[in-house]
Amino acid sequence: MKETIKKSVYQIVGNSLCVEADDGLKVSAIVSEFIKNKQPIDLSFLNVQMLTSAFLNTAIGILYRDFSENDIKEYLSVSDIDATDAVLLKRVVSTAKIFYSDPDRIRNSLKEVLEESK
Template identity: 45%
Template structure:
């Protein structure tokens, strides 16, 4: 069994403010490399004071375009998140699953706005 790795966004970003998409990208690259190497990963948000959807979309949401939902569920954990941040991450994850699962949804959204048919 591969060794479990802990990745700290605070350490990667160098700040308690995990708000920028570019910083989320750096965390994504660390998680991706660890998962590619077969290591289970825990992302520890200890000492992080602020999170945004932009950061989490890049750091976590983007994993669903690279790994299967089953693999992510089996190998990725998060720790030290406050309740409201767990809720934010849950929304990001649900949105990411839908984003990568349903490529036609944009057309559906467009049809809904236009109130018309597929034609």
């Protein structure tokens, strides 16, 4: 197996505030290339001061649209993430797995709920 390459989220984004979905897309683009090439990547969250679900949805969650859970588990690891942010990441991953398993069903359910609340 290939050696794991460590990439800094801080360096990819350019600052310690990982809050914008657009910044998350920068991260997912890099991670996607690693997974496509079957190259293990370790995302380091060292020096990240603020992390939001919007960022994590586009950085990590969206990977479940394009890759199997097994491929993501095999080629992506995270490090240097604090406990609170790790809980947020786990929630984002759980939601992404559910959503991307049947996105049309989820969209229809949301549409129904939103129409009922009018």
